[in-house]
Amino acid sequence: MIQVEHLTKVYGTTAALRDVSFTAATGEILGLLGPNGAGKTTTMRILAGYLPATSGTAVIAGHEVHTDPMAVRQRIGYLPEHPPLYTEMTVVGYLHFVARIKGVSAGDRPQRVNFALKSCGLLDCQHTIIRKLSKGYRQRVGIAQAIVHDPPAIILDEPTVGLDPRQIIEVRHLIQTLAGQHTVILSTHILAEVSMTCDRAVIINKGEVAGIGKLDELMQQLSSSYTYDLELVGDRQHIQTLLTQMPQLQNVNWLGTPDQPRQQLHISSPEEIGADLATLLIQNGIQLYEMRRSHANLEDVFLKLTTDDVAPAAAAPTPAEPPIVEDADA
Numbered sequence: 001m002i003q004v005e006h007l008t009k010v011y012g013t014t015a016a017l018r019d020v021s022f023t024a025a026t027g028e029i030l031g032l033l034g035p036n037g038a039g040k041t042t043t044m045r046i047l048a049g050y051l052p053a054t055s056g057t058a059v060i061a062g063h064e065v066h067t068d069p070m071a072v073r074q075r076i077g078y079l080p081e082h083p084p085l086y087t088e089m090t091v092v093g094y095l096h097f098v099a100r101i102k103g104v105s106a107g108d109r110p111q112r113v114n115f116a117l118k119s120c121g122l123l124d125c126q127h128t129i130i131r132k133l134s135k136g137y138r139q140r141v142g143i144a145q146a147i148v149h150d151p152p153a154i155i156l157d158e159p160t161v162g163l164d165p166r167q168i169i170e171v172r173h174l175i176q177t178l179a180g181q182h183t184v185i186l187s188t189h190i191l192a193e194v195s196m197t198c199d200r201a202v203i204i205n206k207g208e209v210a211g212i213g214k215l216d217e218l219m220q221q222l223s224s225s226y227t228y229d230l231e232l233v234g235d236r237q238h239i240q241t242l243l244t245q246m247p248q249l250q251n252v253n254w255l256g257t258p259d260q261p262r263q264q265l266h267i268s269s270p271e272e273i274g275a276d277l278a279t280l281l282i283q284n285g286i287q288l289y290e291m292r293r294s295h296a297n298l299e300d301v302f303l304k305l306t307t308d309d310v311a312p313a314a315a316a317p318t319p320a321e322p323p324i325v326e327d328a329d330a
């Protein structure tokens, strides 16, 4: 449904995206996850046809965003970070307006608007002036305008930002109900958003793809899959020498000071090495008081992939730039 290949965007001297590539299959929810400034919004705006890429291509439902922008805009729903709602209109009036400018026929409009109102939990406030809605409800209106013309692809830029916890849960649930019939790409800097909402994630960092796949696959990609926290008594130097016998150990970090009676050690390893490690230490006279093993969690993956230098992926392309309503008007 969505193919992004070798996408690069340069703002002046700033390379916001470098050779970004990923795909999103029909019906899936793909999370674009990255820290501030990673290039998420830039990617979303290019996909939505509001920003031209410097190079590369992005194809949505068979149409390239640069060479065929109008066809793309008819096939996507886009929720920008700050949706440009017409705040003096009622919710239902606004959705009818958007449906019209998105090309929904007059006969289909009532049904499409009703679907959007219902899907987004807006039926009860459909006659309310948008200006009087809470932020959470405005966000729902933003999503409703993105789906009112029933596009096959939905692009949501930070859809839960600024919402309270209850609203976040509601919006995430809404997004999940949209998948299946729609392909959804959402951007976020919140790990939990991806783990709770998305089928797969593209982790983006400094404009490059740092990891891509299902979350459990991403965790497996980590070289340090297991971490061990040890409490032991023994000479640090001696222990350090012993550990050189296990070359698979990574990130051997001592906690506290060497003069503490009990030493604390944090080790990571791509393999499960607990039994061998314990045997090595005990057979060499080290008193092992505690050893705890934990698996890399999503936070470890994110920190690892967005802290280290990363290798990119691929993709690129295109169009011009207006806010949703104006664009649709065209």
Ligand SMILES: Nc1ncnc2c1ncn2[C@@H]1O[C@H](COP(=O)(O)OP(=O)(O)OP(=O)(O)O)[C@@H](O)[C@H]1O
Pocket (backbone or CB within 6 Å): 011, 012, 014, 015, 016, 034, 035, 036, 037, 038, 039, 040, 041, 042, 043, 189
């Ligand atoms: N119009 C612009 N002109 C120059 N540089 C820009 C422009 N827009 C974005 N950038 C730069 O491009 C990089 C990526 O920005 P982008 O907004 O895409 O990141 P982001 O991942 O969405 O960040 P955030 O989560 O903070 O919104 C940043 O270094 C940003 O400063």
